[in-house]
Amino acid sequence: MPHRNCFNPAVETAPREHIRSLQLEKLQKQAAWVYDRIPWYRERFLELGVKPEDIRALEDIRHLPFTDKHILRDTYPFGLCAVPLDEVVRLHSSSGTTGKPIVIGYSKRDLDVWSDCVARLVVMAGVTPADRVQMAFGYGMFTGGFGLHYGCEKLGCMMIPAGSGNTERHLMMIEDYQTTVLISTPSYALHICEAGEKMGFDWSAKSLKIGLFGGEPCTPGMKREIESRMRIVCTDNYGLTEINGPGVAGECLSSREHQHIAEDHFLWEVLDPITDRPCPEGVEGELVLTMLDKEAFPMLRYRTHDLTRVTTEPCACGRTHARMSKVRARTDDMLIVRGTNIFPRQVEDVLSGIHGVTPHYRIVLDNETGMDRITVMVELQPESFSDSFEQMNHFKRHIVDRLRHSLMITPVVKLVEPGSIERAIGKSKRVEDLRVKE
Ligand code: DLL
Numbered sequence: 001m002p003h004r005n006c007f008n009p010a011v012e013t014a015p016r017e018h019i020r021s022l023q024l025e026k027l028q029k030q031a032a033w034v035y036d037r038i039p040w041y042r043e044r045f046l047e048l049g050v051k052p053e054d055i056r057a058l059e060d061i062r063h064l065p066f067t068d069k070h071i072l073r074d075t076y077p078f079g080l081c082a083v084p085l086d087e088v089v090r091l092h093s094s095s096g097t098t099g100k101p102i103v104i105g106y107s108k109r110d111l112d113v114w115s116d117c118v119a120r121l122v123v124m125a126g127v128t129p130a131d132r133v134q135m136a137f138g139y140g141m142f143t144g145g146f147g148l149h150y151g152c153e154k155l156g157c158m159m160i161p162a163g164s165g166n167t168e169r170h171l172m173m174i175e176d177y178q179t180t181v182l183i184s185t186p187s188y189a190l191h192i193c194e195a196g197e198k199m200g201f202d203w204s205a206k207s208l209k210i211g212l213f214g215g216e217p218c219t220p221g222m223k224r225e226i227e228s229r230m231r232i233v234c235t236d237n238y239g240l241t242e243i244n245g246p247g248v249a250g251e252c253l254s255s256r257e258h259q260h261i262a263e264d265h266f267l268w269e270v271l272d273p274i275t276d277r278p279c280p281e282g283v284e285g286e287l288v289l290t291m292l293d294k295e296a297f298p299m300l301r302y303r304t305h306d307l308t309r310v311t312t313e314p315c316a317c318g319r320t321h322a323r324m325s326k327v328r329a330r331t332d333d334m335l336i337v338r339g340t341n342i343f344p345r346q347v348e349d350v351l352s353g354i355h356g357v358t359p360h361y362r363i364v365l366d367n368e369t370g371m372d373r374i375t376v377m378v379e380l381q382p383e384s385f386s387d388s389f390e391q392m393n394h395f396k397r398h399i400v401d402r403l404r405h406s407l408m409i410t411p412v413v414k415l416v417e418p419g420s421i422e423r424a425i426g427k428s429k430r431v432e433d434l435r436v437k438e
Pocket of ligand 1: 094137143144213214215216217218236237238239240241242245246247304306326327328330
């Protein structure tokens with residue numbers, strides 16, 4: 001029965017030994033491909049004293065060089081391209097926070113593999129060819145729009161390429177075209193939900209039934225909120241520009257806390273971010289991904305900076321591909337405040353356990369007073385507002401206590417009105433670091 005729910009059942013439910021032997025075969029070919037065609041890789045292989053033919057087992061991947069964003073920047077724009085540029089049929093890029101963007105190219109075959117991976121995660125969420133899918137990701141250099149678009153089209157869905165922004169138009173389209181699936185970041189979905197409610201939408205009477213989210217962490221609280229208010233089922237999918245974009249991993253309806261990695265195309269490692277040693281299965285570490293059959297811009301051992309854990313335990317859905325837990329933190333989003341390490345995820349976890357606050361928050365760091373200060377803006381649910389100063393102050397003290405307990409430092413908490421924290425149309429920005437560095 002599970003086969004009915006897979007886009008590519010033979011591959012998605014293959015015995016694990018088959019997956020591993022396919023991975024080895026592809027890894028050997030991919031290593032030879034980059035060695036023969038990309039000077040940067042050949043030099044690194046030579047420096048490390050390794051040749052593609054030295055790969056005899058999957059574990060030998062440890063002898064291969066790492067790649068990261070810096071290497072893509074250093075070789076910008078086409079230094080890591082392994083095919084003649086006239087065989088590149090698409091470019092995407094990701095802006096990152098500093099300097100030049102990174103750019104990734106795709107051959108015709110690469111696009112085919114990519115849309116296949118995306119079609120899998122779409123089917124995992126319960127989408128069928130009869131669905132009408134409305135896109136709220138941008139169609140630009142960002143991989144979200146085009147990536148999910150072609151995956152859904154491959155499945156045979158009716159695509160509604162609305163793009164990002166213009167919330168009122170999105171609501172009108174949901175109504176007029178009887179949209180059944182919404183694709184967006186979770187924060188924008190919540191914004192569409194709220195905007196619809198303000199216009200008098202009764203979501204339970206609408207056609208929408210599935211939300212396909214990704215591109216940013218979806219906290220359990222946010223997911224619950226969207227599912228109950230919009231009366232839809234939401235699944236999360238993970239990916240990054242350097243590894244095609246969306247389609248690396250997707251959430252099935254049996255394992256809501258995990259996402260199946262498309263292991264026939266991506267070889268995963270979970271490494272201790274400090275020692276680079278492999279973490280035992282199930283232990284959190286940095287996800288490092290190797291593309292197994294990328295023609296144009298093949299990334300070997302790409303350091304995602306995303307923290308996760310992976311399990312190869314069987315899943316009730318029947319898929320045999322390993323599952324990664326939801327990414328909620330990155331190795332590089334740790335904040336150091338007065339010498340204490342803080343992850344935004346800690347703030348999120350505390351707030352999601354407090355009744356009466358919304359999933360929207362913002363962390364502001366400053367050092368105006370000469371010392372680092374962390375302020376957490378917490379948005380209240382309408383029913384938590386009170387005219388009583390005493391009551392509001394009590395609530396605020398309660399939040400400060402809970403945060404202090406988790407963060408080990410005392411934050412300033414500001415309670416703000418419902419709707420006052422800006423909603424993002426793409427990925428939301430939770431942290432604003434205004435500290436003046438000497
Ligand atoms: O965000 C690709 C994508 C688009 C995935 C749409 C899914 C849906 P980038 O802009 O390069 O690519 O950002 C990649 O975003 O390393 C993670 O830190 C984060 N990220 C992406 N998806 C998730 C997710 C796209 N589902 C970076 N949960 C990654 C948590 C996510 N974080």
